[in-house]
Amino acid sequence: MLSRSAESIYWMSRYVERAENIARFINVNMGMFLENQADSAGQWEPLVQVTGDYEHFSQRYEASTMEHVVEFLTFDRAYPNSIINCVELARENARTIRESISSEMWEYLNRLYLKVMDQAREGTASVLTGSTFFTEVRLAGNLFTGITDNTLSHNEAWHFSRLGRMIERADKSSRMLDVKYFILLPSVDDVGSPYDELQWSALLHSASAYEMYRKKYGRITPHNVVNFLVLDHDFPRAMLYCVTKAEESLHDITGTPLGSYANEPEQRLGQLRSELAFSSAETIMHGGMHEFIDDFQGKMNRVDEAVYHAFFGLRAIPRSGGA
Amino acid sequence: MSMYFNEYDVGSFFDEMFLPDGTPRDSAKPLFERLRSLSDGELMRYQAAAEKALLHMGITFRVYSDQQGIEKIFPFDIIPRIVNASDWVRIETGLKQRIEALNLFLNDIYGEKKILKDKVIPEHVILSAKTYRPVCEGIKPARGIWCHITGTDLVRGEDGTIYVLEDNLRTPSGVSYVLENRRVMKNTFPRVFSNLGVRSVSDYPGKLLDTLQHLAPDHITSPEVVVLTPGIFNSAYFEHSFLAQQMGVELVEGRDLTVFDGHVHMRTTHGFKRVDVIYRRIDDDFIDPEAFREDSVLGVPGLIEVYREGRVALANAPGTGIADDKVVYAYVEKMIRYYLDQDAILPNVPTYLCWEDKEREHVLANLDKLVVKAANESGGYGMLIGPHADDETRNEFADKIRENPRNYIAQPTLSLSRVPVITDGRLEGRHVDLRPYILYGKDIYVLPGGLTRVALKKGSLVVNSSQGGGSKDTWVIAEDGPS
Structure with missing residues (x-):
């Protein structure tokens, strides 16, 4: 296949996987947070450390509160590996190889992108409590892999x-x-x-x-x-x-x-x-x-x-x- | 039951769906009955569902109103535009005739130039055209075909006459919308189709692939066909990718291709691979910096040399743009007579050529009634719609015409036919054109359908998507019922 297409499909997958991982970390941490309110700040900092981009975070946010960490990892446009940027890059890569992947893959990724964009417009507060957003993004990574397995030779x-x-x-x-x-x-x-x-x-x-x-x-x-x-x-x-x-x-x-x-x-x-x-x-x-x-x-x-x-x-x- | 149709006003226009008295045309009766049986709410729901489907399919462009871009679809209206069988026969035979003549013209003009020698077309008209490519002189494209893919713009006037408005022999776009509009209609509004005898458009990708493979030399049994795109930022990128996907061929950019050993190769994960046929969606100007614009970074250096040697086929052939020049357009009926010895089945819109003194005087004196067009613009740009313009704009155009008369033509302002569209919760008439797609391979094929573009602004005559136009599914009816 074309070198350029191969590179795009490689990165498309990496970005979907990356977004899913971030969503999972946040999701799991939120679950823990419910039972350990006392040590809240200490619980969110490691999430940023996992990304390897702590420096990036600390330059722009005062404290590792849940709000800040979730904002940074999910909707921060200035952070290249935020969920929104990963999903957008996955979709952009998919867009350049729509002819190489299946329509189902493209349409699913496009819908995920629209969903994340909609959520971003509602703001970080909308995903902090009682939201299924991170569960959905987690699931999205698995669904996308499944669609890929079942529709692409x-x-x-x-x-x-x-x-x-x-x-x-x-x-x-x-x-x-x-x-x-x-x-x-x-x-x-x-x-x-x-x-x-x-x-x-x-x-x-x-x-x-x-x-x-x-x-x-x-x-x-x-x-x-x-x-x-x-x-x-x-x-x-x-x-x-x-x-x-x-x-x-x-x-x-x-x-x-x-x-x-x-x-x-x-x-x-x-x-x-x-x-x-x-x-x-x-x-x-x-x-x-x-x-x-x-x-x-x-x-x-x-x-x-x-x-x-x-x-x-x-x-x-x-x-x-x-x- | 829908009340919309009771309030619909045909006006003084030719309406594609209704007779002047407001009753549906014979070909539209079954559709009309079916639409009328829906409640107003249902019709709206189908419209909303179609829009959602297009959004999910990602047939969108991005609007930046805030930091987050918003994805918007190209406007689509679910009420189909109907072309009855007898109109279609006329369109199909007329287009075949026209394409055959235009192809003969291209062969001639880059070869012996007989039509100039016989003074059917003045030599200076051709040689002064920006789109005439001296580089292409003497080139013999594979199978003698220049215009493999054409999207001819047709319009219908007040009296029902169907005219050819533009030929579009370069890289006409829009066929992906024909196919996707149909898919959306089938998915969201299936019950409206049954038993109407709507002709299928789904074999276009197959026919296109046949057309392209036909261009490879006989000894190559499975030719490597690719679609060449300027890239993701091009407004027609979706179409390039769609067509490559539907044909199952690679979509390449200029940087994926390289020329060596006398052939064009693409860079693959297994090294270089030879390319035999290129469906290029890049303009002549940008396709090869060695042959045309030096500053192009989109093209492939050395491509034209390989093409000249016959080692790669290009569709459409470079140089076809000469037939899109609006001054050359004015001579197509004469070409048909000259090359085929026939009368044109589909007439041109009457056209005044500003380089002819008498005609120019007429144009300048009647700017408030005419449409003026620049010879080499497309997409609805460089155009004056006299009756809708103010004095200042008209004077501007008058100056431009005097300055460079060769570059302008004028036509009477046609009162384009209308169709009903859903707007603000009611039905209103809007002006349309029709772009059928013609493939020239082993023979000439006209896809039974086409892109119906709608000027969504009330009263507007400009249907281009860059200027606020939308589209509709176009239904060519297989057989006219008894009337």
């Missing part, structure tokens, strides 16, 4: 879409783990307390992982949470799962057999996948969670760059040899 375009989604998701899962882990571990006093349990459950909820975790491990322990969110093979938001599916799509695009590589993104992603696949929660926690995640994110960024150079940034051939 699982051809190259579909694989670029999944590649984008999986790379974005792996990045978001790792950030969430990083921030939550950072907050959770130092509070030794809370270990084993109901509050501690609530925080760990919130982390699992933030990844829509709570139920599946319970089925697999039962009791909530930091060790198993790491096992589940980083190293699980089957859970769709686990980092290893995302990297594995991204690698599958990459190989489907190029036709290179799995287990070998023919270009840089395949090499980098393959290395990263085997590092994860042969790691363990002990090793990760022993070496430091934050260091591990920092390293992972650096590697994901290089995968993204390699994907760009291998597929999207095809340079012109000089016309000297022309007839």
Whole structure:
């Protein structure tokens, strides 16, 4: 397919995934807020930290109140990764490739965009209490993936879409783990307390992982949470799962057999996948969670760059040899 | 039961739906009965549902009234415009005749120029036209076809005569609205269709693909066809993307294409791929900075050279714009006589050529009655509607005409036919035109339908969407019932 179309479909998926993740974080946090009014400010700041854009936030907002954080993450036009901007960029990308995707995908994304725009006009206050807005945006990400799976042939375009989604998701899962882990571990006093349990459950909820975790491990322990969110093979938001599916799509695009590589993104992603696949929660926690995640994110960024150079940034051939 | 129709005023115009006495025309009777059986509220609900569907389909443009842009649809009215079978036969045969003659003219004018030598058209008229492209002289386009896709504007006058107003042989747009308007009508207002014998428009993308594939050399069994767009900021971008999607071909921008080894290639995720046929929706001026405007960043450097060598086909062929010049338009009836030895089936609107002294004097003396048009403008720009203009504007145009007479023509102000539209909770008559689409491939095909554009402002004669026009679904009826 056209390099430009491939790039647009890749970013379309990334932006939808990004919007969904933000909506989920906010949604889960709002649920927690209901039961822990005392510590409200401290509860909202981590959400901004998850984005990696705390500096951006602190320059423009005085305090990490719910109003400010939700405004920033949802409707702030000046913040490039706010939900409204992500949805708009997803739609703009879709608009440039309407001929490559299905009408159903386009129409759904367009409706989501109209919905978010309408909500933005009503203002942040309209989504703070008793609103289903964030639930809807969360659902939208899943619906869009479903529509994509069921209306687009699982051809190259579909694989670029999944590649984008999986790379974005792996990045978001790792950030969430990083921030939550950072907050959770130092509070030794809370270990084993109901509050501690609530925080760990919130982390699992933030990844829509709570139920599946319970089925697999039962009791909530930091060790198993790491096992589940980083190293699980089957859970769709686990980092290893995302990297594995991204690698599958990459190989489907190029036709290179799995287990070998023919270009840089395949090499980098393959290395990263085997590092994860042969790691363990002990090793990760022993070496430091934050260091591990920092390293992972650096590697994901290089995968993204390699994907760009291998597929999207095809340079012109000089016309000297022309007839 | 709808009360709207009881209050509808046909006025002194030709109404496409009603006879002067207010009773429906034969072809419109079944539709009229069906519409009248609805309650006024129902009709409004269908109108609102259609608008919502268009919004969701994203057939919109953005209006910036505050920081957040608002998406607006192009105005659409759900009461269809009907073309009866006998009118359609005349339109279809007339358009085929006209396109055949225009194509022969293009072959001639960039080749032997016989029509100039025989003095049927004065040489200076052609050579002074901005849209005449000397670069195209001597080029033999694939299969001898220049105007593969045409969208001819037709209007109907007070006495019911159907005239050709403009030919549009460059990159006519609007066909996507024909298809999408029909889809919206079927989805929101299905019961209005049954048993009326409305002809389908749905095979247009297939016919268009056939037309384009026909241009590839015989030895290429599955030619690579692409649609070339100026990009997302172009007002017709939706259409470019829609047509590419419906044909299942790639939509490319200039930056996706590159020329080397004597061929045009597109950049794909698997390297470069050769392109055989380009349905280009970029004007001649911008298509190749090496051949036309140097400052164009939309086009593909070297494209015209490959085209000249016959290694890529372009639809429409560069150079067809000469036939859109409004002065050249005035000679089309003569072309039909010259090339085909036939009388024109569809007449031109009578046209005064300002470069001829006598005609110019007549135009200047009658500016308050005439419509004046610049020879190379489109979209309703560069136009004076004499009876609706003030003295100052008329004087401005008089000066422009004296300054550059070659650039202006004038026509009597036609009292365009009207159709009922829903406006402010009632029905009122509004002026319309009709743009059918013609494909020239193995043979000439006229899509049985077309874009009906409506001037939504009361009394306005300007139907262009850039000037507040809307559209309607156009129903060509398969067979006229007994009358």
